[in-house]
Amino acid sequence: MEDYAPEKDPQIYANFDPYHLGGKETCKRELQKELGLNVDPNVPLVGIISRLSNQKGFDLIECVIRELMATGIQLAVLGLGEAKYTNLFSWAESEYPGRLAARFAMDHQLAHRIYAGSDMFLMPSQFEPCGLSQMISMRYGSVPIARETGGLRDTVLSYNKFTDEGNGFTFFNYNAHDMLHTVRRAVHYYTNNKEVWYKLVVRGMTGDYSWYSSAGKYLALYESLTKSVLDFSLSEEAPKAEEAPKAEEAPKAEEAPKAEEAPKAEEAPKAEEAPKAEEAPKAEEAPKAEEAPKAEEAPAKKAPARKTPAKKAPAKKPAAKAENADAPAAAKKAPAKKAPAKKAAVKEEADAPKKAPAKRTKKAAPEKEA
Numbered sequence: 244m245e246d247y248a249p250e251k252d253p254q255i256y257a258n259f260d261p262y263h264l265g266g267k268e269t270c271k272r273e274l275q276k277e278l279g280l281n282v283d284p285n286v287p288l289v290g291i292i293s294r295l296s297n298q299k300g301f302d303l304i305e306c307v308i309r310e311l312m313a314t315g316i317q318l319a320v321l322g323l324g325e326a327k328y329t330n331l332f333s334w335a336e337s338e339y340p341g342r343l344a345a346r347f348a349m350d351h352q353l354a355h356r357i358y359a360g361s362d363m364f365l366m367p368s369q370f371e372p373c374g375l376s377q378m379i380s381m382r383y384g385s386v387p388i389a390r391e392t393g394g395l396r397d398t399v400l401s402y403n404k405f406t407d408e409g410n411g412f413t414f415f416n417y418n419a420h421d422m423l424h425t426v427r428r429a430v431h432y433y434t435n436n437k438e439v440w441y442k443l444v445v446r447g448m449t450g451d452y453s454w455y456s457s458a459g460k461y462l463a464l465y466e467s468l469t470k471s472v473l474d475f476s477l478s479e480e481a482p483k484a485e486e487a488p489k490a491e492e493a494p495k496a497e498e499a500p501k502a503e504e505a506p507k508a509e510e511a512p513k514a515e516e517a518p519k520a521e522e523a524p525k526a527e528e529a530p531k532a533e534e535a536p537k538a539e540e541a542p543a544k545k546a547p548a549r550k551t552p553a554k555k556a557p558a559k560k561p562a563a564k565a566e567n568a569d570a571p572a573a574a575k576k577a578p579a580k581k582a583p584a585k586k587a588a589v590k591e592e593a594d595a596p597k598k599a600p601a602k603r604t605k606k607a608a609p610e611k612e613a
Contacts, residue, residue, distance in 0.1 A: 244382075244452065244453045247355075247358070247379045247382045247383070248382070249266070249267075249359060249382065249383050249384070249448070252355060252359070254351075254352045254355040254356065255270050255355055255356055255359040255360075256269055256270045256273040256274075256356065256359070256360070257269040257270055257273075259359075259384075260448070261384070261444070261445045261448040261449055262445075264384065264444070267359065267360075267383075267384055268284060270356065270359040270360040271284065271288060271360040271361070271362070272284065272360075273356075273360065274288070274319070274356050274357065274359075274360030274361070275288070275317070275360070277353075277356070278319055278344035278346075279340075279341070279344055280317050280319070280341055280342065280344055281317070281341040281342065283317075285434075286315065286316070286317050287315070287316050287317070287362045287363055287429075287430055287433045287434070288316070288317045288319060288360065288361045288362050288363070289316050289317065289318050289319070289361060289362070289363045289364070289365050289388075289426075290319050290321075290357040290358065290360075290361030290363070290364050290365070290380070290385060291318065291319070291320045291321070291322070291364070291365050291366075292321045292322060292354050292357055292358070292364075292376055293321075293322045293324075293366070293376065294322055294323065294324045295322045295323060295324025295325055295328035295329060295332075295347075296324045296325055296328070297325075297369060298368060298369050298370060298371075299324075299366075299367075299368050299369070300366075300367030300368050300369050300390065300417075300422070301324075301325075301328045301331070302419075303367050303417070303418070303419040303422050304331075304365075304367065304419075304422075305327075305328070305331050306419035307419045307420065307422070307423045308331070308335055310423050311423060311426060312335075312339050312342060312343065314426060314427055314430050315430065316342075316363075316426070316430060317342050317343070318335075318339075318342070318343045318344070319343075319344050319357050319360075319361060320332050320343075320344070320345040320346070321345075321346045321348070321350065321353055321354060321357055322347070323347055323348065323349060329345075329347050332345035332347075333345065358379055358380055358382075358383040358385055359383045359385075361380070361383075361385045362385060362386065362433060363385060363386050363387070363388055363426075363429055363433070364376065364377065364380035364385040364386070364387045364388065365388050365426070366387060366388070366389040366390070366395060367388075367389070367390050367414075367422045368389070368390055368392060368393070368395060369390075369392070369417055370392055370393055371390075371392055371393040371394055371395050372393050372394060373393065373394035374389075374393065374394040374395050374398070377389050377394075377395055377398055377399055377411075378398055378450075378452040380447075381398075381410065381411070381447030381448065381450055381452070382447070382448060382450075382452070383448070384444040384445075384447060384448050385447075386410075386411050386412070386429065386433075386440070386443050386444060386447060387399045387410075387411040387412070387447070388411065388412045388413075388422075388425055388426055388429050389411060389412075389413050390413065390414055390415070390417065390422070391413045391414065391415045392417075395413070396413070398452070399411040399413055400413075401413040402432070402439070402443060404439075407439075407442070409443070409446075410443055410446040410447050410450065411443065411447070412425050412426075412428055412429045413425065
């Protein structure tokens with residue numbers, strides 16, 4: 244915005260602004276002289292300042308160079324690049340003397356003079372992330388002819404005769420004849436409709452291409468993307484109030500069902516499974532202790548001295564039968580017998596009486612096991 248300002252640029256032949264274009268006419272005339280072109284204010288002068296490569300669309304120009312020159316334009320080319328394009332423009336300069344001039348150099352001052360003296364600026368890039376030349380050309384009132392790609396599409400809007408909008412001429416397809424058609428359209432307005440042409444020049448020169456404009460567009464984009472989330476209240480209290488839902492998330496407290504999962508406590512059945520304790524029959528299975536006669540069978544031969552009370556043995560035959568009976572019945576009768584007798588006494592006193600019937604129980608026991 245500072246270096247490319249036609250109203251104060253010291254590197255051009257004459258200064259001018261959007262509402263005083265006399266200086267631009269002077270710049271065009273002097274540029275024609277400098278490049279060896281025919282001095283004619285009515286001939287549209289097209290400028291090209293670029294690196295000479297495929298990216299910049301020079302293969303399109305190569306395809307239709309003759310048709311382009313047939314539109315009656317003058318062409319001023321400045322740049323360095325691939326040999327095939329330097330050869331192309333060298334040939335064209337000799338083929339169209341006075342109408343095409345090419346300078347293969349990096350000349351900053353000449354670049355300023357081409358921007359200021361040209362009527363149109365051709366930029367048929369294959370791709371262009373942003374592009375600067377199209378914006379610089381508009382600053383100097385040179386109407387851009389560009390392909391709709393990358394930054395060119397963002398900054399150059401094709402003129403619409405129905406809405407009277409636009410600041411240049413564009414084509415979409417990367418096609419040589421589409422480019423040629425767009426050049427012819429621009430030449431038509433330059434030659435036949437000076438009023439529209441003047442509007443395009445002024446719109447280009449008054450456009451804001453500064454970082455202030457770009458930054459504002461970025462901010463607008465980010466705000467549009469974050470509006471639904473932020474709304475820019477910028478008050479920290481609102482978010483805190485909105486965080487109240489966390490307190491309202493009493494459902495977590497309502498999740499007392501976990502406490503209500505007392506079923507785990509109700510699983511006291513495990514404690515109630517005292518049947519395991521009631522399985523004291525295992526302890527009451529004194530038969531196992533009574534089976535000690537197997538170990539005590541040795542003294543059984545000496546027992547005859549004590550076989551005198553063998554009469555009592557019949558009384559205990561029911562006990563054997565009880566032992567032969569179901570364990571529950573034995574368990575029921577056992578308490579009555581165990582109440583008067585202590586376990587220790589039963590072991591000491593009952594040993595002798597039970598030794599005599601032990602032989603009989605031995606006979607009965609096999610029958611049980613069988």
